[in-house]
Amino acid sequence: MLIKACNIITHISDDEAANKENYMEGLNYIENLYNFLNHLKLAVSLDLVEFLPSFKGKYIVEKLGVASSDKENEMKIFILKSPLFLEDTNVREIVKQLENICENIKRSDNILTFILK
Numbered sequence: 001m002l003i004k005a006c007n008i009i010t011h012i013s014d015d016e017a018a019n020k021e022n023y024m025e026g027l028n029y030i031e032n033l034y035n036f037l038n039h040l041k042l043a044v045s046l047d048l049v050e051f052l053p054s055f056k057g058k059y060i061v062e063k064l065g066v067a068s069s070d071k072e073n074e075m076k077i078f079i080l081k082s083p084l085f086l087e088d089t090n091v092r093e094i095v096k097q098l099e100n101i102c103e104n105i106k107r108s109d110n111i112l113t114f115i116l117k
Contacts, residue, residue, distance in 0.1 A: 001046050006033060008051040009078065018060055025057030029075035032116060035101060036078055043097035044084060052079040052111070076116040085110045 010023040026033075037046065054077045056068035071077050084090045085107065095105050098114060106113040 002034060002037060005051045009053055009055045011053045012056055013064065018064060022057045022060045025059055026055050026075055032075045039098050039101055043094040048084055049080045049082040052081055054079045071115055078114045079111060081111045083110055085112050
């Protein structure tokens with residue numbers, strides 16, 4: 001799941017070479033993803049969530065001229081989509097499991113955005 005999630009969150013353009021470069025840069029921050037997944041799986045099955053692109057490596061965004069934040073550059077933002085997120089009970093359980101490592105968790109319909117400390 002770690003490699004699959006990393007592939008998805010680092011996909012930032014239609015240019016596969018840029019995506020590969022972003023993926024390689026993302027490996028420097030893989031510990032953040034690993035820690036996030038370990039906390040998340042305590043609240044929800046990872047098979048029931050879909051990762052969305054969220055990592056924008058510092059060097060590739062400079063090369064592509066894409067705006068990004070420090071949190072995006074350090075793999076501290078994770079965006080997930082799931083029909084489970086429509087249920088308040090599920091979201092409360094997820095927040096409970098991740099509140100120690102997240103500074104903010106935002107919900108928009110069936111999408112949750114996690115911002116790590």
